[in-house]
Every structure is written in C-alpha cells, then in structure tokens.
Amino acid sequence: MTAPAPAPPATEFDVVIVGAGLSGIDAAYHLQTRCPDLRYAIFEARGAIGGTWDLFRYPGVRSDSDMHTLGFPFRPWRDRKTIAAGNDIREYIEDTAKLFGIDRHIRFDHRIVAAEWSSADARWTLRCQAEGGDHLVRCRFLFMGSGYYDYAGGHAPQFDGQESFAGRIVHPQQWPADLAVSGKRIAVIGSGATAVTLVPxxxxxxxxxxxVQRSPSYIVAHPSQDALADRLYRWLPVAAAGRLARWKNVAMGLAAFQFSRAWPKRMRAFILKGTHAALPQMADVDRHFTPSYDPWDQRLCLVPDADLFRVLNDGSAAIVTDTIRRFTPEGVELESGAxxxxxVIVTATGLKLHxxxxxxxxxxxxxxxxxxQIIYRGMMVSGVPNLVFAMGYTNASWTLKIDLVSRRMCRVLDHMRRRGYAYCVPAAPGAAIERRPLLDFSSGYVQRAEAQLPGQGSRSPWRLRQNYFLDYAAFRFGRLEDGVLQFRKATNHDRDRKAAE
Incomplete structure (x- = not known):
C-alpha cells in the first residue's frame, strides 16, 4: 500500500491580509511603510483588486460619501467628481496598489476558509482554497479586510407569486451583464442607497x-463636485490640499451627524424642506419622503446633483409607497390594490452581513x-489574539476608520517587536461593562444579523465611537498597554521552535 503524499509545508508570513479592497490596500501601504521588515501577503478570494467596487456592477453604482474621505489619505483623490462612479473608484484602488507595489503581494483566487490560532506557537494557521487545491499558510498576525457583508449574495426575500412573474428578477449584487434596459418597464423594490442610485x-x-418602497428613507441632494476642494488644489501642493479637503469634509459630516442627534426634529425639517423645493410639482411629497425614524438612525442617502429628483420631475421615473401583496405575471400588486x-423587477432589498x-x-x-465576544477599540475582539478586523464608520466614510485601524495595527506590531512580545490579546471585560449592540442602527440588514455579531461595551475601550476626531487622538497617540490589551512573550516551546528554524 502506497503511503499518502505528505502535505505541502505551510507558507510563513509575518502578516496576512484577507481582502484586496480599500481596507486591504490601506493596511498593506501602512505595513510596508511603517514596518518594512515584516513579510506580508494579501489573499484575495476573487480575481481582481477592488472588493466592493469590483463586485458591484449595477447601473450607476457610485460612492455614497465623498471621495476626499473615502479615498486613501496617502494618495489624495484628484478627480473633480467627489461622488464617484464605481468603475472610477475601482481604477483608483488598482492604480494605488500598482503605484506602491502592493499588487506584487496579492494572491488572487485564494480564499481563506479557516484560521486556527495556537498560543503555544504564537501563530495563525490558515486554510486556503485555491485552484491547485487546499493548502496551509502560517502567520503571526492576521488582518481581516474582507468587509462586513456576504459577497455570495444579498438579502433576497421571497414574495408571494414570485414564480409567476413573466419577466426577469434581478438583485443588484448579481447584476447581469446582458440585461438591456432601454424601453423596459422596471420596478425597483427598495428605498436605500442602492435603490436611489439605480432609479436615475x-x-x-x-x-x-x-x-416601490415599503417605507421612505431620508434623501439629500449633494453636489457631485467640491468647489472648495477644487480651489485648494489650485492654490496648494497636492498633499496639503488633500489633507485640508479631507478634514473639511470630516468636520462637516460630523457636525451634521451631531446636529441630527441633538436636534432630530430640526434636521428632519431641514431635509424635508430641501425635498419639497426639489419636487415642486409632486403631490404627497411627505408620504414618499418622510421616514418613521429620526435622521441618522439609518444612513442618509445622497443623490449627486439631485439626479433622483430630476428623473421624478421629468416623468421618466415614479415612486410609490405601499406594501407589496404579491408578484403577478405582469408585475407587482400592492396592498392598496394598485x-x-x-x-424587470430589481430587488434592491439590502445586504447580508457576513x-x-x-x-x-x-x-x-x-x-x-x-x-x-465584545469588540476592543472597534478593531479587535476580546479573547482573540493577534487579529485585527476592518470595520468602518456608519456615519462617515469607510476608509476614515480603516486608515486609523491600519496605523494603530502598525504601532502594535512595532511595539511587539521592540519589547519582544509574541502576541497580544484584548482581555475580556468584566461584568461592570454593559453590553450593547455592535451597530446602533435600525437598518434592516443590521437588525437581521444582530444575533450573530459581537457586541460593544458601554465605555472605552469597548465602545464603538462614531467620531473620527476622538478616534484620531486615541488611535494615533493613545497608550498601547492600556491595561486591557494584554501583551505576551513567547513560551519556551515557541522559543525552541524558532531556534530550530
């Protein structure tokens, strides 16, 4: 009997980054800039750079925040359109990876499916699926930059009579390349960012x-170009202009969020005043554009240059607010009987958190x-050593938080190197910490996944703050050995193993 072939040896890295989207590229830049002696690799399950911005290909896909804050601070966004199209964002991420040589560290079509930590070895062992078969990868530190939703498919509720519809049903996350829309009657089910993008x-x-919406969202028109940023780039060097444009937009966004929290009725009135002004001929504006919740209980929907309002005004699009009773061969029947x-029916019904x-x-x-578990500083999880995960803000651009997380991760790695630590782990908080939901959002995709998510605590460092300025100070300058993040030296077993190597 022939003995089975031995398993191939595991590949060793100091840091493995999972995902080659905004988060992964940002983390890679800081690693090779701030920790140049560390060996890292990016494992990307798909065949391209870009993450979300490569996956989503539905018509009109674009950023839902300005690119001066969504873009990388180390490579300022230079296009005049700051609410940018998805393909432009994808090219920007790809170009950034090539410019800094990050693309040479990416292993495409490599999916990490399991990660096993050993405290004795102070190592992660990762099981990777690739075309040549499963293999093992080992690393000291793991950065999960794979986002927060399921790339395999979005939330797609089943409607009564769905199988009877004679046309085509499409979810935006799997938009078919062969779908011709000119001359078609299209019902878009949903009221969130995807729906308000698709309609115009x-x-x-x-x-x-x-x-077709069951309930409205807050919709705010926003210029697609930033006039002040344009002037800054004319007057100042690129780096200085990029920093000022970024900080200006951070400040304005945070001010709007804090105003909404302090005076929700005033913010509601302000938003609805703008909506009425944008739709002077529409009857029942309040019915279609007044949500049941306060501003920023869910994310606001930005429409660049009022494009949604424009197509509603010119009659090429319409809006109905009602509950769907069922699908019919000809379309959608509502509870009102309409x-x-x-x-074509597009189910822009949301994401599945993953x-x-x-x-x-x-x-x-x-x-x-x-x-x-409970999260630590919005970047690590109690009881899990040497693992950082990327999760951006809900009230601001994703990359703002990710860049802070990446910088702090590098601070931690450098601290471990200088002090001879093998790993670090956030100690579980005591009973005095009140557990709260991870995301204080009433959006459907959050509520559906709440039971599977870690929690946050009632105070720092367990509290997930939605405030870039506070996080900037804490992440950049706060103590690493804060009494919660526990640093450990290698065990004798690990020292012996390293000596043998």
Missing part, C-alpha cells in the same frame, strides 16, 4: 422606472463565537 441611472438609459407593471468573510476561526482549539 436606469431612467437615463431609457427605462421607465418605478421605485398594480405596478414591469418587464463578519470577517465567513472564515471559521478557532482559538487554541475552541471555535470562535462572535456573538459571545
């Missing part, structure tokens, strides 16, 4: 669009149960 884009491509005729890319994590043989 489809109308501009010659479709007759009806936005019919929405459609050749923390850490669905990687199966174990710590010293014990499976990681996210719902039993």
């Amino acid at each position: 884009a489809l109308a501009e491509r010659g479709a007759q669009v009806t936005m 019919q929405v005729a459609a050749d 923390l850490m890319g669905g990687v199966a994590i174990t710590v010293d043989g014990v499976p990681f149960a996210a719902q039993d």
Whole structure:
C-alpha cells in the first residue's frame, strides 16, 4: 500500500491580509511603510483588486460619501467628481496598489476558509482554497479586510407569486451583464442607497422606472463636485490640499451627524424642506419622503446633483409607497390594490452581513463565537489574539476608520517587536461593562444579523465611537498597554521552535 503524499509545508508570513479592497490596500501601504521588515501577503478570494467596487456592477453604482474621505489619505483623490462612479473608484484602488507595489503581494483566487490560532506557537494557521487545491499558510498576525457583508449574495426575500412573474428578477449584487434596459418597464423594490442610485441611472438609459418602497428613507441632494476642494488644489501642493479637503469634509459630516442627534426634529425639517423645493410639482411629497425614524438612525442617502429628483420631475421615473401583496405575471400588486407593471423587477432589498468573510476561526482549539465576544477599540475582539478586523464608520466614510485601524495595527506590531512580545490579546471585560449592540442602527440588514455579531461595551475601550476626531487622538497617540490589551512573550516551546528554524 502506497503511503499518502505528505502535505505541502505551510507558507510563513509575518502578516496576512484577507481582502484586496480599500481596507486591504490601506493596511498593506501602512505595513510596508511603517514596518518594512515584516513579510506580508494579501489573499484575495476573487480575481481582481477592488472588493466592493469590483463586485458591484449595477447601473450607476457610485460612492455614497465623498471621495476626499473615502479615498486613501496617502494618495489624495484628484478627480473633480467627489461622488464617484464605481468603475472610477475601482481604477483608483488598482492604480494605488500598482503605484506602491502592493499588487506584487496579492494572491488572487485564494480564499481563506479557516484560521486556527495556537498560543503555544504564537501563530495563525490558515486554510486556503485555491485552484491547485487546499493548502496551509502560517502567520503571526492576521488582518481581516474582507468587509462586513456576504459577497455570495444579498438579502433576497421571497414574495408571494414570485414564480409567476413573466419577466426577469434581478438583485443588484448579481447584476447581469446582458440585461438591456432601454424601453423596459422596471420596478425597483427598495428605498436605500442602492435603490436611489439605480432609479436615475436606469431612467437615463431609457427605462421607465418605478421605485416601490415599503417605507421612505431620508434623501439629500449633494453636489457631485467640491468647489472648495477644487480651489485648494489650485492654490496648494497636492498633499496639503488633500489633507485640508479631507478634514473639511470630516468636520462637516460630523457636525451634521451631531446636529441630527441633538436636534432630530430640526434636521428632519431641514431635509424635508430641501425635498419639497426639489419636487415642486409632486403631490404627497411627505408620504414618499418622510421616514418613521429620526435622521441618522439609518444612513442618509445622497443623490449627486439631485439626479433622483430630476428623473421624478421629468416623468421618466415614479415612486410609490405601499406594501407589496404579491408578484403577478405582469408585475407587482400592492396592498392598496394598485398594480405596478414591469418587464424587470430589481430587488434592491439590502445586504447580508457576513463578519470577517465567513472564515471559521478557532482559538487554541475552541471555535470562535462572535456573538459571545465584545469588540476592543472597534478593531479587535476580546479573547482573540493577534487579529485585527476592518470595520468602518456608519456615519462617515469607510476608509476614515480603516486608515486609523491600519496605523494603530502598525504601532502594535512595532511595539511587539521592540519589547519582544509574541502576541497580544484584548482581555475580556468584566461584568461592570454593559453590553450593547455592535451597530446602533435600525437598518434592516443590521437588525437581521444582530444575533450573530459581537457586541460593544458601554465605555472605552469597548465602545464603538462614531467620531473620527476622538478616534484620531486615541488611535494615533493613545497608550498601547492600556491595561486591557494584554501583551505576551513567547513560551519556551515557541522559543525552541524558532531556534530550530
């Protein structure tokens, strides 16, 4: 009997980054800049750079925040359009990776499916699926930059009579390249950022669009160009102009958020005043654009240059607010009895949260149960050593928080190197810390996943703050050995193993 072939040796890295989107590229830049002696690799499950901005290909896909804050601070966004199209963002991420040589560290079509931590070895062992078969990778530190939602598919509720619809049903996350929309009647189900993006884009491509929403969202028109940023780039060097434009937009965004929290009725009135002014001919504006919740209980929807209001005004799009009773062969029947005729139905019904890319994590043989843990500084998880995960702000651009996390990770790695530490782990908080939901948001995609998410605490460092200025000070200058993040030296077993190597 022939003995089985031995398993291939594990590949060793200091740091493994999972995901080659905004988070992964940002982390890689800081690693090679601030910790140049460390060997790192990026493992990307798909075949391209870009993450979200490579996955989403539906018409009109664009940023839902300005690119001066969504872009990388080390490579300022220079296009005049600051609410940018998805393909422009994808090219920007790709160009950034090439410019700094980060692309040479990416292993495409390599999916990390399991991660096992050993305190005795002070190492992660990762199981990777690739075209040549499964293999193992080992690393000291793991950065999960794979986002927060399931790339395999979005939330797609089943409607009564769905199988009877004679046309095509499409979810934006899997937009078919062969779908021609000109001359078609299209019903877009939803009221969030994806829906308000799709409606004007489809109308501009010659479709007759009806936005079908169960309940409204706050929709705010925003210029697609930043006039002050344009002037700053004319007057100042690129780096200085980029920093000022970034800080200006951070300050304005945070001010609007804090105003909403302090005076929600005033903010509601301010937003609705703008909506009425943008839709002077529409009857029932309040019915279609007044949510049941306060501003920033869910994310505001930005519409650049009022494009959604424009297509509603010119009649190429319509909006109805009602509950769907069922699908029919001809379209959608509402609870009111009204019919929405459609050749295509787009279910812009949201995302499915998928923390850490669905990687199966174990710590010293014990499976990681996210719902039993609490996050530390919005970047690590109690009881899980040498792991940082990327999760951006809900009230501001994703990259603002990710860049702070990446910088602090490098501070931690450098501190460990200088002090001879093998690993660090946030100690579990005591009973005095009140556990709260991770995301203080009423959005459906958050509520559906709440039971599977880690929690946050009632005070720092367990509290997830939605304030860039406070986080900037804490992440850049705060103590690393704060009494919660525990640093450990290598065990004798680990020292012996390293000496043998």
